[in-house]
Amino acid sequence: MTLKQRVSQALAPVGADRFQRSDGDIVQFRRKGAGATDFVLRHGESSQRFVAVRPANVDAAALSGYVGTYYSADLDTRITVVRQGDTLAMRQPFGVEWVLRSSFADGFNTRLRGTTTFVFERAADSQVIGFSAWVYGARNILFVKEK
Incomplete structure (x- = not known):
């Protein structure tokens, strides 16, 4: 093994x-x-x-489920998730953009101040409802999907 x-x-x-x-x-x-x-x-x-985690599903339909605008009350900021070909990117209002790499089912990483991890959350009907961010020592910074 x-x-x-x-x-x-x-x-x-x-x-x-x-x-x-x-x-x-x-x-x-x-x-x-x-x-x-x-x-x-x-x-x-x-x-x-x-x-153990499920492997990432990165087909077009799966990626489309993540697209939308997310709001964090803790940070009072919005981040938009967009499709970029066969991957996703996060954008902030002032033009900063990070390409996301899929790591596992509903989990993505990016190079932002080291490695930042985003873990998306789903409702009972499997729709994406938000994500939590892990960056530096901060954990579980919650973002709720608006649209």
């Missing part, structure tokens, strides 16, 4: 759903049914949990 985190790393089995990297770190997978739901990477006394 191979774990890819920046570079690929071989994993040697050491037990049920447990593997060891060449540096000695342990990877423990958790399952629900036939698939893994997450894994914990242990390095000495510290550990990190990684959650």
Whole structure:
């Protein structure tokens, strides 16, 4: 098995759903049914949990669902999401624009002051209703879809 985190790393089995990297770190997978739901990477006394996510759907119909204007009460600002060919971009009123790269289902990244992550939220009917932004140390900056 191979774990890819920046570079690929071989994993040697050491037990049920447990593997060891060449540096000695342990990877423990958790399952629900036939698939893994997450894994914990242990390095000495510290550990990190990684959650499995659905892959991104970037066909034209899926991308169109994100298009619209979003408002953040916390920042008192609006951001518009537009289609640019086979991708999306975010625009602010004063002309700044960031191209978004799909990372996982409803998740996008851009190079804005480092890496900024946007995770879109859906209503029960699967319509996009907003997104949360992660930038620097700020997390869950909420934007609500207006139109």
